[in-house]
Amino acid sequence: EVQLVGSGGGLVQSGGSLRLSCTASGFTFSSYTMNWVRQAPGEGLEWVSSISTTSTQYYADSVRGRFTISRDDAKNSLYLQMNSLRDEDTAVYYCAKSDCGDDCRLTDYWGQGTLVTVSS
C-alpha cells in the first residue's frame, strides 16, 4: 500500500523559512517523480513543484526562487525548503507521487497534507 506521510508544517512569520518532509513507503521511491501540491484554506489546488528521478526540478512561477525541492532516495524522503514565506503561501501542502519516472506529470497518490500558516 502506498503511503506518504508529510511533516514539518507549522506557524511561521512572514519572511521566515520552513522545511517540509514527506516519507514514502509501499513503492520503489527512487523510480518515481515526486511532487508538492498546495491548497489554501477553502480554496482549490495549486501545483507547487516536482522533482524527477534524476533530480531535475520544476517550479510554479509563484514559488520559483523561494522554494527548493529535493529528495533522498536512500531515506525514501521528499523535501520542500520554503524561504521568504509570504501570507499567500498559507496552505495545506500535499506530497504526491507521480505515476511514472521522468517527465511524468500525473499524480496518482497523495499524502494527508501538512498545514503551513504564514503570519504577518
Next chain:
Amino acid sequence: DIQMTQSPSTLSASIGDRVTITCRASQSITIWLAWFQQRPGKAPKLLIQKASTLQSGVPSRFSGSGSGTDFTLTISSLQPEDFATYYCQQYASLSRTFGQGTKVEIK
C-alpha cells in the same frame, strides 16, 4: 499557463441522480486530463486519467469523456459517498493547472 474552467461551481443532487460536471481548457490539451475527488478534510483521490481511463478500484458509475478543450465527468447514479468536491487537472503542460472545483451537495 493553460486555464481550466469547471462548471458548475456547486451542484445539488439526490441519491440516484445522474450528475455531469464539465471542464474546459483555454487551449487544446488533447487527452491529458485527470479528474480528482476530494472529500472534506481528506487528500484528493485520482479517479480518471487520460480523460476517460478509470483508475483501478474506482466504481464504474464514474466515467470521463472529451478531448481537445472540452471534457466531462459523469456519475451515473449518485451514491452517499460521492458527495465531495471534484477537480479537473490538465497535465499537458509543465504547470499542470487545476480547475476551481465543483462541490456536489445533497439536495
